[in-house]
Structures are given as structure tokens and as C-alpha cells.
Amino acid sequence: ISGRHGYPLAMYVAETFSGSRLALVGDAAHVLHPLAGLGFNLGLRDAWQLAEILLENGVDRNSLNSYAATRRLDREGSAFFTDQIVRTFSNDFGPLKLARGLGLLALDLCPPARHFVAKNARISRFCRIKRECLQHIAEVHARRLDLNEHLAAPAGKDRLCLQAQA
Secondary structure: OOOOOOOOOOOEEOOOOEEOOEEEOHHHOEEOOOOOOHHHHHHHHHHHHHHHHHHHHOOOHHHHHHHHHHHHHHHHHHHHHHHHHHHHHOOOOHHHHHHHHHHHHHHHHOHHHHHHHHOOOOHHHHHHHHHHHHHHHHHHHHOOOOHHHHHOOOOOOOOOOEEOOO
8 A cells, every 4th residue: 555646637539539449448548626426427438339339330440430439529528617717716816706796697697598407417318328238249149249359350440449547
């Protein structure tokens, strides 16, 4: 057991999310500020989308490219949103503090905007996404889509490699 260590909070989003034999999912694809579990929920949505595409199209380079393309907007939007929230609330610049207070007041007075901001942080959304991911995993297993067969394929064939970071 070692002593305590501090690690700076940082944001990282991979430039490329797929290759000929690679699909980045979860923390391997993006590291966001730890804000209300948004990075974890984003990783669950990655896994869900990848499973959905593989079930529809099988395992090939086009499927992996499709996965990367369909996830880009959600990843970039979530990264931008969490980064702006952290920058806004960790700054003591006077006019920004005033704008921050007015923004929170506006969210309080405008329920549609408040619901839009809150929907990604709710526990119920996490539970729904988790349930859907588990259903996709069960569907993959039920269809006997053997990913190991693709991983063991000769180098000349397209293979799938899921990289995850604990």
C-alpha cells in the first residue's frame, strides 16, 4: 500500500474512435471531468451503440466506422458540456459569477431547459441505459455472435478489438 496521491482532473477525447480492427469504448475513448457520472453514462451509451451496430451489420471495418461516426456528436457534446460546467463553476471572476447566478436562475425559471440539462445526470436514465446494455449483451449471446472467432481471425481479415480501461 502506498501513500496518498493526487491526480489532476483532466479531459481527454480520442481523435479516432475506430480502426480496421479497433473500437474504443468508454474511458478508452474519452475521459471527462467526474461530473454527475456523465462520463460513465457516456461509456454505457458507447457500449450500447456498438452492440446495436454489430447485431445489425456484423463485425467488419464498415461497422466500426459507423460506430465511430454515430457516437461522435454525443461524445463531443458531452465533453464540451462537462468542460464548460467545470470552467464556469471553478472560476471566481466577478462578471462570470454574476452570469453563473443568472444562468442558474434561468434554469430554475425555464423547466424545459432544466430538464434538458438534468436528463443526462439522472439515476433513472442510468438504470434504463444499463438495462438496455444488458439486453443487448444477452441478444448478442443468444444469436451466438462469437467475437472470439473474429479476434482469432488471420491478420488479413477484419477483426474486432474492444479496448476498455478499468
